[in-house]
Amino acid sequence: MGDRRMTQPMIQMENAQLHYKIGNAISAMMGLPSTVKAVDGVTLTLNKGESVGLLGESGCGKTSMGRILVRLEEVTGGSARFDGQEIKDLSGDELRSFRSRSQMIFQNPFDAVNPRYSIRKTLEEPLANARIPRDEWHTRVIDALELVGLGDPKQFLERYPHQLSGGQLQRVVMARALILQPEFVVADEPVSMLDVSVRAGVLNVFRDVRDRLGLTAIYISHDLALVRYVCDRTIVMYLGRIMEDGPTEDIVHAPLHPYSQALVAAVPTPHVDQSHDPLPIGSGAPDPRNPPSGCVFRDRCPRAQTRCADEVPMPRPIGTRRVACHFAEE
Amino acid sequence: MPDTSVKATSSGIARIFEAIKLPVGDPFALAGLIIYALFIFTAIAAPLIAPYDPTEILYTEDYDLASDLLPGEEGHILGTTSLGRDIFSQIVWGARSALLVGFTAAFMVAFIGSVVGLLAGYFGGRVDAFLMRLADVAFGIPFLPFVIVISAFSEPSIWNTVIAMALVLWRDTGRVIRSQVLSLRSRGYVEAARVVGSSDLKIILRHITPNILPLSFLYGSIAIGWAILTEASISFLGFGDPDAISWGFMLQDAFASQALARQAYHWFIPPGLAIILVVSAGFFISRGYENLLFPKLGR
Numbered sequence: 001m002g003d004r005r006m007t008q009p010m011i012q013m014e015n016a017q018l019h020y021k022i023g024n025a026i027s028a029m030m031g032l033p034s035t036v037k038a039v040d041g042v043t044l045t046l047n048k049g050e051s052v053g054l055l056g057e058s059g060c061g062k063t064s065m066g067r068i069l070v071r072l073e074e075v076t077g078g079s080a081r082f083d084g085q086e087i088k089d090l091s092g093d094e095l096r097s098f099r100s101r102s103q104m105i106f107q108n109p110f111d112a113v114n115p116r117y118s119i120r121k122t123l124e125e126p127l128a129n130a131r132i133p134r135d136e137w138h139t140r141v142i143d144a145l146e147l148v149g150l151g152d153p154k155q156f157l158e159r160y161p162h163q164l165s166g167g168q169l170q171r172v173v174m175a176r177a178l179i180l181q182p183e184f185v186v187a188d189e190p191v192s193m194l195d196v197s198v199r200a201g202v203l204n205v206f207r208d209v210r211d212r213l214g215l216t217a218i219y220i221s222h223d224l225a226l227v228r229y230v231c232d233r234t235i236v237m238y239l240g241r242i243m244e245d246g247p248t249e250d251i252v253h254a255p256l257h258p259y260s261q262a263l264v265a266a267v268p269t270p271h272v273d274q275s276h277d278p279l280p281i282g283s284g285a286p287d288p289r290n291p292p293s294g295c296v297f298r299d300r301c302p303r304a305q306t307r308c309a310d311e312v313p314m315p316r317p318i319g320t321r322r323v324a325c326h327f328a329e330e
Numbered sequence: 331m332p333d334t335s336v337k338a339t340s341s342g343i344a345r346i347f348e349a350i351k352l353p354v355g356d357p358f359a360l361a362g363l364i365i366y367a368l369f370i371f372t373a374i375a376a377p378l379i380a381p382y383d384p385t386e387i388l389y390t391e392d393y394d395l396a397s398d399l400l401p402g403e404e405g406h407i408l409g410t411t412s413l414g415r416d417i418f419s420q421i422v423w424g425a426r427s428a429l430l431v432g433f434t435a436a437f438m439v440a441f442i443g444s445v446v447g448l449l450a451g452y453f454g455g456r457v458d459a460f461l462m463r464l465a466d467v468a469f470g471i472p473f474l475p476f477v478i479v480i481s482a483f484s485e486p487s488i489w490n491t492v493i494a495m496a497l498v499l500w501r502d503t504g505r506v507i508r509s510q511v512l513s514l515r516s517r518g519y520v521e522a523a524r525v526v527g528s529s530d531l532k533i534i535l536r537h538i539t540p541n542i543l544p545l546s547f548l549y550g551s552i553a554i555g556w557a558i559l560t561e562a563s564i565s566f567l568g569f570g571d572p573d574a575i576s577w578g579f580m581l582q583d584a585f586a587s588q589a590l591a592r593q594a595y596h597w598f599i600p601p602g603l604a605i606i607l608v609v610s611a612g613f614f615i616s617r618g619y620e621n622l623l624f625p626k627l628g629r
Binding site: 103111125129176 | 517519521525527529532537
């Protein structure tokens with residue numbers, strides 16, 4: 001059934017929204033915006049075994065997307081389904097099973113583990129929650145630590161987080177996410193807090209483990225180069241919406257959406273003295289409380305026309321991709 | 331596996347002590363701790379230390395009422411009251427009621443405040459709104475008049491003060507702990523615990539409570555002083571329990587017997603001093619906690 005497995009959807013989002021209420025009665029009377037649309041109308045299907053990079057600048061809603069998918073947030077509109085089940089409606093045994101099938105690797109390893117917990121205790125917490133028999137704990141903890149490349153795992157068991165380096169700690173965070181053998185993992189910028197010298201090691205571990213366990217994965221990053229290194233498919237987000245979705249190599253070599261083009265142009269080149277072409281977009285970061293009408297990107301877009309202010313461009317298929325731009329073909 | 335569970339609980343208790351962290355590094359806090367140790371010892375060993383029953387009316391060897399004796403007379407260390415009761419014994423037994431009131435009230439305040447703060451901060455939404463409106467109501471109640479009203483409508487007892495404190499003074503603790511929980515709730519490891527399937531109860535007990543315990547103890551140690559002061563005020567105003575010897579009762583007794591006019595300083599200065607010592611010791615300790623919790627505040 002290997003073939004069928006690959007084409008079954010693991011994650012389905014349909015017009016998913018995550019709107020936060022802000023302000024109060026007085027600010028509402030003054031006509032100030034009352035919601036922040038962290039995720040606004042995202043439609044997305046992720047097949048089993050597929051891994052996709054979520055790319056975008058800070059505040060674009062990529063982390064919120066990940067948080068919806070591990071149920072740290074609940075959609076305020078539309079739907080987000082995990083293996084056919086609406087995530088926000090899960091409860092009881094279904095929720096317990098979901099908690100062991102869907103996991104998250106956090107951005108900041110120094111914050112993601114309880115400083116009062118030894119590494120062994122940190123890793124035993126998910127096992128206790130999943131009601132794994134106690135006599136299996138030790139082997140599973142050791143296995144998980146070995147899986148993420150912490151050689152000689154026994155020496156780490158009784159250590160505390162402050163005794164570990166960032167790279168080691170991020171591997172522990174990964175081990176915690178993987179110890180229940182999940183099917184789906186959200187990695188939220190797992191290397192952005194790490195020293196450049198240890199990034200490659202952690203990234204390779206992530207890639208190896210994902211391939212070995214056949215994980216469905218979402219890799220969240222603002223760094224196109226990292227996404228390209230890890231994922232075959234990339235989704236570019238901007239202000240809570242999908243701008244472009246398609247094979248990573250296609251987007252890197254021939255971005256169709258003007259925002260993707262700007263992202264590709266912004267990747268630094270290794271030549272220090274080489275002058276950079278100015279980015280093709282305006283640099284003013286938008287206010288997420290008050291996005292422009294129509295296309296959210298139009299106030300920074302070099303191609304914007306009157307149509308962009310009136311009509312929200314929906315992602316539409318162009319070749320292997322989906323692009324949310326009225327003028328993507330030009 | 332009985333032995334592993336025993337080991338788990340003992341390490342749990344050890345962790346609580348670690349979390350409480352007695353502030354012995356600070357000289358003021360250390361002084362406070364020494365004063366407390368002294369008073370706790372006095373309170374526990376009161377029957378052994380006090381030479382007389384504090385309510386017993388004593389007579390001299392000539393069968394005269396042993397009233398208004400000066401310190402040292404007839405072997406009474408601090409003299410006697412106008413009713414012929416031994417002042418030193420009253421001070422010793424007063425320590426017992428003071429610490430009883432102080433610690434139970436402090437426990438109630440710290441416990442109720444912590445529970446309210448944890449629930450409001452962690453669950454937010456309606457739970458938070460309801461509990462915080464309750465706290466607003468509690469903030470609107472003037473404390474001392476409230477205690478007097480409770481005392482007036484119930485049997486005179488030192489527990490009135492404790493009940494009143496439990497009903498009103500959790501508000502400060504609750505508010506502060508709620509704000510602490512709000513920031514802890516969004517910490518990465520708390521969210522990570524949710525993602526790996528830990529229940530709300532488990533997250534609150536294992537990941538959040540250990541971080542707010544020092545704050546609970548800070549507010550608890552402040553509440554000890556408050557409770558003793560309040561009990562003294564209530565007793566001095568005459569709403570106290572006439573059968574329970576407390577320092578406030580002694581002051582009231584001295585006041586009613588016009589001890590000041592008769593310059594019987596040995597009668598009212600010792601209980602006053604005892605109150606000041608214990609209350610300020612409580613504040614010294616809480617100051618030590620403050621330095622421990624917010625090291626950047628400095629002196």
